[in-house]
Amino acid sequence: MKNIIIIGSGIGGLIASNLLAKKGHKVTIFEAHSMPGGYTAGFYRKGYYFESGTLTFEASASVFKAMKDIGVFEKIDFVKQRIRFVSEDFDGTPENYDDYKKMIYSGFPSDKEKLDTAFSDLDKIVGLWNVDEPMPFLYGGLKMLKSMLPYILSAPKQIKLSKQYGNMTSSEFAARYFEKDSKLFKLFSGFSYPDMPAMFGTGLLAMLTDLWTVKGGMQSWADILAENFRKLGGDLKLNSYVDKIITKNGAAVGVSCKNTVYDADYVISAGDYKKTLLKLLDDKSLIPQALQDNIGRAAVSEGFFTVYLGLNMFNEELSKYMKVPHVFAFDDKTGYDIYNSEDGEFFSKTSASLFSPSMLNPKHAPEGKSSLMLQTMVPYHWMNNWGGGDKEVYGKLKEKAIDAMIDSASRLIPGLKECIEYKDAATPLTYERFTHNTDGASSAWSWNPKKKFYKNTMSVNIETPAKNLYIGSCWAMQIGGVPGALAAAYQCAKKIK
Numbered sequence: 001m002k003n004i005i006i007i008g009s010g011i012g013g014l015i016a017s018n019l020l021a022k023k024g025h026k027v028t029i030f031e032a033h034s035m036p037g038g039y040t041a042g043f044y045r046k047g048y049y050f051e052s053g054t055l056t057f058e059a060s061a062s063v064f065k066a067m068k069d070i071g072v073f074e075k076i077d078f079v080k081q082r083i084r085f086v087s088e089d090f091d092g093t094p095e096n097y098d099d100y101k102k103m104i105y106s107g108f109p110s111d112k113e114k115l116d117t118a119f120s121d122l123d124k125i126v127g128l129w130n131v132d133e134p135m136p137f138l139y140g141g142l143k144m145l146k147s148m149l150p151y152i153l154s155a156p157k158q159i160k161l162s163k164q165y166g167n168m169t170s171s172e173f174a175a176r177y178f179e180k181d182s183k184l185f186k187l188f189s190g191f192s193y194p195d196m197p198a199m200f201g202t203g204l205l206a207m208l209t210d211l212w213t214v215k216g217g218m219q220s221w222a223d224i225l226a227e228n229f230r231k232l233g234g235d236l237k238l239n240s241y242v243d244k245i246i247t248k249n250g251a252a253v254g255v256s257c258k259n260t261v262y263d264a265d266y267v268i269s270a271g272d273y274k275k276t277l278l279k280l281l282d283d284k285s286l287i288p289q290a291l292q293d294n295i296g297r298a299a300v301s302e303g304f305f306t307v308y309l310g311l312n313m314f315n316e317e318l319s320k321y322m323k324v325p326h327v328f329a330f331d332d333k334t335g336y337d338i339y340n341s342e343d344g345e346f347f348s349k350t351s352a353s354l355f356s357p358s359m360l361n362p363k364h365a366p367e368g369k370s371s372l373m374l375q376t377m378v379p380y381h382w383m384n385n386w387g388g389g390d391k392e393v394y395g396k397l398k399e400k401a402i403d404a405m406i407d408s409a410s411r412l413i414p415g416l417k418e419c420i421e422y423k424d425a426a427t428p429l430t431y432e433r434f435t436h437n438t439d440g441a442s443s444a445w446s447w448n449p450k451k452k453f454y455k456n457t458m459s460v461n462i463e464t465p466a467k468n469l470y471i472g473s474c475w476a477m478q479i480g481g482v483p484g485a486l487a488a489a490y491q492c493a494k495k496i497k
């Protein structure tokens with residue numbers, strides 16, 4: 001039996017801790033926040049429930065396998081989602097990639113030829129995605145080899161497409177078919193994170209059949225995993241920020257939290273990679289200077305701005321306008337630029353996604369009321385990082401951004417402003433405060449293929465320069481997200497015998 005400390009109870013930390021406790025190890029989680037879950041969590045304000053991070057997730061085959069391995073699958077009320085896409089030109093709730101294509105063709109009939117060429121290339125990328133099987137990282141031994149078989153068989157195709165599209169950003173991909181700044185250019189380049197590799201950004205369309213959420217809210221998922229961990233004998237320490245990872249002769253031997261030292265045979269950091277190595281690790285001489293520079297420079301994924309609204313509006317009324325709980329409203333205005341941190345009007349130009357927790361589950365709002373979240377990605381360090389530390393300026397910027405987002409959502413939901421009885425928002429600074437992810441990074445490293453931290457996009461990198469210190473969060477993979485966290489958790493659990 002090994003004594004293992006896990007820093008962080010996001011989905012990565014919770015999965016790693018359950019797997020390791022199940023193997024009979026002594027596992028302690030240190031979580032800085034008062035609740036478990038990290039980005040897989042939620043919170044109540046004035047009787048309204050809101051999500052803290054992930055709204056929907058993909059890669060369900062991997063997620064479900066993990067929950068079955070741990071033994072909690074039956075307890076979690078996973079529900080399938082469909083996203084409605086709305087713009088001036090189209091309005092649809094596609095069930096799959098083919099439906100999505102039909103929706104775009106119907107919105108842009110005069111661009112049929114250009115769309116034919118773009119979609120014929122996209123078909124090849126989308127066809128490559130296998131959303132039905134768990135990732136090979138989730139298996140060990142022969143089973144892992146078996147699960148790799150489909151990837152090995154499709155390797156020649158994969159390599160060919162990777163060479164063509166692996167380092168091409170979605171903007172470069174879109175520019176091959178559509179005039180820059182045209183609506184179709186924006187649509188094809190802006191589907192997900194800005195400047196994602198075309199292989200992923202556009203490939204995400206394959207996932208339209210594989211979008212899931214949790215009816216009880218993400219917090220219920222985290223709570224079930226935390227409860228199971230405790231039943232397995234694990235110790236979950238909440239409100240316990242780790243301020244140092246202690247090493248001896250180049251190996252992790254414990255952590256320090258609230259002036260107390262806790263010994264361990266292994267430490268798994270299931271949170272931010274940059275902070276793990278540059279802030280928490282006690283002996284920086286273990287990290288070669290080139291790596292330190294690289295970590296410091298490496299770009300992280302964009303953060304979000306989210307508005308939380310409690311509405312004095314019946315769910316039925318909200319449903320008339322939203323149709324489904326999750327809506328992407330594409331209406332970027334002229335001048336929208338995610339790289340312009342100095343554009344004070346950014347929020348009146350950006351598109352928003354709308355998500356209603358109460359439409360998913362009426363229990364998420366008081367009787368007769370409803371709830372709504374408005375969300376958009378934000379330029380890094382917008383307006384001198386939200387006011388350069390000045391609280392008053394921060395408040396004003398936040399208020400201005402909230403108003404702009406509500407204005408834009410009002411186009412879809414008439415009378416929205418008059419129904420608001422609770423209102424707040426989270427900036428990337430809020431996300432960082434609650435999860436310790438650098439700049440509120442929503443999915444670990446930058447998605448831009450030109451700014452990769454790891455050479456290989458699909459590799460899982462749990463090792464660190466310190467022996468017995470592993471990364472168990474989404475930061476172990478370039479693609480980050482829930483799949484990154486899952487893969488890291490499994491690799492950590494396999495590593496510790």
Ligand SMILES: Cc1cc2nc3c(=O)[nH]c(=O)nc-3n(C[C@H](O)[C@H](O)[C@H](O)COP(=O)(O)OP(=O)(O)OC[C@H]3O[C@@H](n4cnc5c(N)ncnc54)[C@H](O)[C@@H]3O)c2cc1C
Nearest residue numbers: 008010011012032038039053241242271473474481482485
């Ligand atoms: C708005 C939004 C939408 C998203 N949508 C999707 C999606 O559709 N699909 C998808 O795959 N992913 C999505 N993601 C990303 C996904 O939520 C995350 O990548 C994933 O949940 C990260 O899990 P994690 O366990 O690696 O880390 P986190 O969830 O970041 O958890 C880290 C935990 O570690 C704790 N911690 C950190 N440092 C310390 C310390 N020193 N001491 C103690 N505790 C510490 C933090 O408090 C936190 O609880 C989204 C994220 C956001 C914000």
